[in-house]
Amino acid sequence: MGSGTPTREQALQLLxxxxxxxxxxxxxxxxxxxxxxxxxxxxxxEEKWG
Incomplete structure (x- = not known):
């Protein structure tokens, strides 16, 4: 995972x-x-805030 905002999939993985x-x-x-x-x-x- 690079810098910046993670994708939804990356965020779910971290969660x-x-x-x-x-x-x-x-x-x-x-x-x-x-x-x-x-x-x-x-x-x-929605993608930005969701």
């Missing part, structure tokens, strides 16, 4: 590597859904 708790992983997916919702609602790029 699973450093978080063993399934509840924390579910929380991260919930946060992603909320961020995507508000990005869409405000006309922003």
């Amino acid at each position: 699973r590597e450093f978080n063993q708790s399934e509840s924390l992983i579910k929380h991260a997916f919930a946060v992603e859904a909320v961020m995507r919702h508000f990005a869409r609602e405000r006309g922003e790029d």
Whole structure:
């Protein structure tokens, strides 16, 4: 993984590597859904904010 913003797949790999708790992983997916919702609602790029 180079410098800069990771891809979603790279971020998921890091999430699973450093978080063993399934509840924390579910929380991260919930946060992603909320961020995507508000990005869409405000006309922003969902991929950037999700």
